[in-house]
Amino acid sequence: MKTSTFLVLALLGASVWGAAADSRGGSGASATRAAAATAASGPLEGMLAMAGQNEKPFVVVGNDGDEKGQGVLISPDGYVLTAAHVTYDAKTKTHRGRISVSFRKKSLSPWPGVFHRHTNTKVDAGPTDFFEEDYHSRLIKQGGRAQIDGADVALLKLETTAEALPCVDFYSQDKPVLRLGDRVYLCHYMFPLQKGDPTFLISPAEIIGAAETTMGVQYLAKGLARFGSSGAAILKDGKLIGIQSNAYTANCELGEMPLGHFSFAPVWRAMVEKVIEADKKQQIQTSRPIRAQ
Numbered sequence: 001m002k003t004s005t006f007l008v009l010a011l012l013g014a015s016v017w018g019a020a021a022d023s024r025g026g027s028g029a030s031a032t033r034a035a036a037a038t039a040a041s042g043p044l045e046g047m048l049a050m051a052g053q054n055e056k057p058f059v060v061v062g063n064d065g066d067e068k069g070q071g072v073l074i075s076p077d078g079y080v081l082t083a084a085h086v087t088y089d090a091k092t093k094t095h096r097g098r099i100s101v102s103f104r105k106k107s108l109s110p111w112p113g114v115f116h117r118h119t120n121t122k123v124d125a126g127p128t129d130f131f132e133e134d135y136h137s138r139l140i141k142q143g144g145r146a147q148i149d150g151a152d153v154a155l156l157k158l159e160t161t162a163e164a165l166p167c168v169d170f171y172s173q174d175k176p177v178l179r180l181g182d183r184v185y186l187c188h189y190m191f192p193l194q195k196g197d198p199t200f201l202i203s204p205a206e207i208i209g210a211a212e213t214t215m216g217v218q219y220l221a222k223g224l225a226r227f228g229s230s231g232a233a234i235l236k237d238g239k240l241i242g243i244q245s246n247a248y249t250a251n252c253e254l255g256e257m258p259l260g261h262f263s264f265a266p267v268w269r270a271m272v273e274k275v276i277e278a279d280k281k282q283q284i285q286t287s288r289p290i291r292a293q
Contacts, residue, residue, distance in 0.1 A: 046238070047202050050187075055109060057166040058200070060102040060132075060192045061086050061156070061231055068192040071101065071156065072233035072240060073167040078158030079276055080137060081267060082231035083245050084147045084215070087139050087154050095146035101137045101158055104189065104198055106130060113160035120196025132196040135160055140279045148275055151265040152215040152245040155275050170269040171239040178219060178241070178266070182207045186223060186244060186262070188232035205234075211246070211263040218245055218263040225262035234264050242266050 050056075061082045062068035069086030073079070080101055087095045108131055110117070116134040121127050137156040139146060146154050158165075178184075183206055190199040205223025212218075221234075225247040234242030242264040249259060 051200055051202055053166070054106050055103070055166050056200070057168045058187050058189070058233060060104065060189055061137075062100060062102075062192070068228050069231035070188050070192060070229055070233075070244075071231045072187070072243075073165055074170070074240065074272065075276070076164050076167050078137075078160050078162065078165055079272075080156040080158065081233075081240075081243055081272065082154050082156060083243055083265075084152050084154035085245070086231045087146055087156075095139060095141075095154075097139050098136055099139060099156065101135050101156060102195075103133045103135075104130065104196060104200070105133065106198065108133075111135075111160050111162035111165065113158065113162070118195040120194070120198075130196045130198045140275060142275050142278075147215060149271060150216060151267075152213070152218070153243050153265050153267055153271075155272060155279075157279065168233060168235070168240045170267070170272075171236050171241040173269045175268050175271070176236075176241050176266055178207055178236075180207060180209070182236070184221065184241060185235045186221075186225060186229065186232055187235060188225075188229040188244070190226070192228040202235075205262070208261075211248075213246060213263060215245070215265070218265050220261060220263050222261055224260065229262075240267060 057073040059071045059073065059080060060068060061071040061080070069083055071080045071082035071086075074081055084095070087099055089096050110133050113135050114133045115136060118132040118134075120130045120132070122130060136159040138159065140155045140157055142148050148155060183204055186201070186203045186205055188201055188203070189197070190201055191197040201224070203224040205221040207219055208222045209220040210217055211220045219242065225244065227247060229244055229247065232244040233240055234244060244262055244264045246263045248261045248263075
């Protein structure tokens with residue numbers, strides 16, 4: 001299997017992104033080199049290159065019904081961060097142990113483990129086919145809870161043997177320091193409930209305050225958000241700094257009107273590393289053969 005790594009100058013700074021494994025050879029490697037060359041010319045070009053990637057580290061996460069959220073890959077072997085409440089099943093009043101994770105693509109490039117593929121044909125595009133590839137994932141709990149450190153952040157592990165998935169690096173090793181007026185970017189699919197819809201936004205937002213939620217105090221930001229974007233990645237200087245949790249609305253005659261405010265939980269490498277390390281140790285222990293007495 002051939003793998004490639006490419007450098008993307010994303011948003012306001014340089015960021016190394018893990019590239020997807022390219023088992024087909026040639027075209028995938030050429031595409032990543034072209035994306036790197038485009039991104040190197042400036043921040044806006046970096047955003048365009050990021051949004052145009054066929055294999056994005058940004059995913060749709062959800063139950064089998066209408067409840068959908070989003071997430072982001074943080075490792076090349078398939079660990080995913082999302083909002084903890086996205087994994088909650090209101091019918092059973094529990095957090096699901098297994099949950100689907102979907103990649104949206106412009107061309108077919110499945111990794112091992114795909115269990116379903118949906119094709120969405122957009123007539124206004126020519127017509128053009130877009131694809132959604134679904135994978136199972138398992139919820140990794142910390143001390144029996146879905147929430148990492150009590151925050152609205154959950155860790156999933158894709159059920160795939162792929163080892164070179166696209167992923168996003170953390171902004172900091174320890175808890176990040178953010179200030180009023182800091183600009184961040186929300187990376188999310190605009191229509192998560194529409195299978196295979198490729199519409200993907202990198203939306204600027206400004207940190208304007210704080211919000212107390214049922215899962216603790218979070219940063220409050222002003223920017224475009226919608227229902228279904230919970231779990232989406234918040235980037236600063238092209239690296240992961242938070243997971244979107246809540247979008248805030250006001251009542252109106254037509255129902256709920258978005259206020260353009262959302263809150264998010266900060267994330268950092270050390271916060272997640274300890275959970276991943278514990279999970280990997282547990283997987284090694286459970287996979288060991290039992291010796292005959």
